[in-house]
Amino acid sequence: MKPLTSKKPVLKALVTNRGKILDTGKELPETEPGENPEESIKAELEEQDLETEVHRVIDVNSREEKLEILYHLEADSRNGDWIEPEKAQDIYELPESQRIRNFLEKLEKIPTR
Numbered sequence: 001m002k003p004l005t006s007k008k009p010v011l012k013a014l015v016t017n018r019g020k021i022l023d024t025g026k027e028l029p030e031t032e033p034g035e036n037p038e039e040s041i042k043a044e045l046e047e048q049d050l051e052t053e054v055h056r057v058i059d060v061n062s063r064e065e066k067l068e069i070l071y072h073l074e075a076d077s078r079n080g081d082w083i084e085p086e087k088a089q090d091i092y093e094l095p096e097s098q099r100i101r102n103f104l105e106k107l108e109k110i111p112t113r
Contacts, residue, residue, distance in 0.1 A: 007067040013041050014100055015052060016107070017075040020082040021100075022050070023091050041071055051076045058103050059096055070096065072103065 009031060015022035031040045038054045045052050052073040059070035083090075085104045088097045 007062060007065055009037065010066045010068045011037055011041055012068060012070045013045065013052075013073055014058060014070060014103075015045065015050065015073045015075050016104075017078055017082065019085070019108070020078070021085055021088060021104070022075065023081040023083050023087075037069065038071065041073065045073070045075075049077075049079045059099050061096060068096075070100075072107075 011028040011031060013022075013028060028041055028044050031037050042052055042054060052075050055072045055074060057069060058072045059068075061068040061070075085101065088100045088104070091097075092100055
C-alpha cells in the first residue's frame, strides 16, 4: 500500500491528569516504519515513569516536511512537571495551543466517574 503522504510523521502528546497538563515541551522520538504510533508514545512516556492511556488524536498539522500528530493521553500519576491548562500557549505553538485550549474546555465538561 502506498503511503498517503511523503511527509515524516512527528508525534506529540498532550498528557492530562486531574485537570493539569504535563509539560513535555518537546517532540517525541520518531516512529519506525510499521511501528504503532500510540504504542511508541506510551513507551516513551513509560521511560519517564508515566503510565498512560491513549484517548484520541486531537490535532493534525502539516508543516513543511513534517506531519505533526498530537495525541491526548491520560496519566495515572503526577510524575513530571504539571502546569495549569492556561499555560498551554507557553509550550505549544499557535494555532495548536488554541485547539488544545478548546479541547481542554470540552474535556472539563465531560462527566467523570
